[in-house]
Amino acid sequence: MVIAYKLLTDRKGVAMLTRMLAQLSVVGVCCLLFNPALAAGDPQAGQFIFSTCAGCHSTPGKTHVYPTYHVPRLSGQTGGYIKVALEAYRSGERNHPTMLANVADLSDTQIADLVAYLTQVERRPQSPPVRGNVSAGREAAQRAGCAGCHGVDGKTPLLPDYPVLAGQHESYLAHTLRDYRNGHRPQAIMLGIARGLSDRDIADLAAYYASLPPALDYVRYRQPR
Ligand code: HEC
Ligand code: HEC
Numbered sequence: 655m656v657i658a659y660k661l662l663t664d665r666k667g668v669a670m671l672t673r674m675l676a677q678l679s680v681v682g683v684c685c686l687l688f689n690p691a692l693a694a695g696d697p698q699a700g701q702f703i704f705s706t707c708a709g710c711h712s713t714p715g716k717t718h719v720y721p722t723y724h725v726p727r728l729s730g731q732t733g734g735y736i737k738v739a740l741e742a743y744r745s746g747e748r749n750h751p752t753m754l755a756n757v758a759d760l761s762d763t764q765i766a767d768l769v770a771y772l773t774q775v776e777r778r779p780q781s782p783p784v785r786g787n788v789s790a791g792r793e794a795a796q797r798a799g800c801a802g803c804h805g806v807d808g809k810t811p812l813l814p815d816y817p818v819l820a821g822q823h824e825s826y827l828a829h830t831l832r833d834y835r836n837g838h839r840p841q842a843i844m845l846g847i848a849r850g851l852s853d854r855d856i857a858d859l860a861a862y863y864a865s866l867p868p869a870l871d872y873v874r875y876r877q878p879r
Contacts, residue, residue: 697770697771697774698771700764700768703768703771707756707873711873712872712873712875724823724826726822727782727821727871727872728873729870730868730869730870732773733769733814734814734815735811735816736768740757744765772873775874777870777871778871779869781821781864782821782823782824782864784861785824786824787861790854791865794858798850798851798855800859804816804863807867808863808869818870820866820870821870821871822870824864827863828856831848831856831860
């Protein structure tokens with residue numbers, strides 16, 4: 655306390671404090687850049703593993719049945735979010751038997767490999783068809799402050815493990831919002847947000863985010879040679 659007081663009351667001290675803070679933020683940036691949890695993956699190994707995923711995630715327009723909604727686009731998604739999602743299916747926290755069956759046996763290294771592959775695969779994002787009310791969705795997003803975390807353009811999330819929404823399938827966005835609301839995806843932040851949304855809000859918000867200039871694509875998979 656005494657040292658902090660001295661630093662703040664003395665001009666040299668303030669300069670020193672500023673330097674210390676600058677150094678700290680450099681360390682912070684380095685930690686982000688060299689985050690071992692994300693840095694380790696091998697994209698080629700990921701490409702091999704992805705052959706088991708391609709049937710669903712590399713078929714444009716593929717749907718899941720009961721309930722019916724589009725399989726999500728993964729290419730262009732943040733690596734951090736792909737990792738969070740895969741871990742949540744693997745642990746059963748995200749209640750989804752199909753995805754659980756696909757990821758149950760993946761190791762942490764294999765998840766890192768998949769992330770490395772998915773974040774560098776060639777992509778050509780294109781807009782999905784949209785049926786709902788985009789302008790009502792824009793207003794609902796403003797009311798709820800979605801941009802604070804997902805970015806005004808829906809593709810510059812606040813943190814590296816938050817998802818990109820722009821150009822995701824409308825039916826998938828609506829399905830996820832319902833799953834946060836009904837607890838199938840027990841995630842504290844989005845539960846708090848989704849609880850306050852009506853069915854109409856969900857339909858409008860899904861239309862709005864699907865309609866934004868797209869960042870996402872299906873995975874244009876090529877068998878490794
Ligand atoms: C039989 C079809 C199928 C296969 C095979 C499959 N997935 Fe999925 N995947 C889905 C469906 C459906 C969802 C949406 C699940 C939900 O409602 O949460 C999904 C969700 C995801 C998500 C979350 C995306 C998001 O935006 O929330 C990721 C990441 C993912 N899958 C990666 C993979 C990987 C990696 C593999 C292979 C190891 C794989 N999937 C295999 C159908 C499949
Ligand atoms: C305080 C930050 C925050 C705010 C505000 C916020 N979100 Fe999210 N959102 C998140 C996080 C974190 C996740 C990832 C949750 C998880 O791990 O399942 C997420 C996930 C989502 C997903 C799932 C995407 C996918 O591919 O699985 C959708 C859709 C979504 N948010 C839409 C919205 C909408 C619409 C709003 C405004 C009504 C909103 N969010 C407001 C932080 C936020």
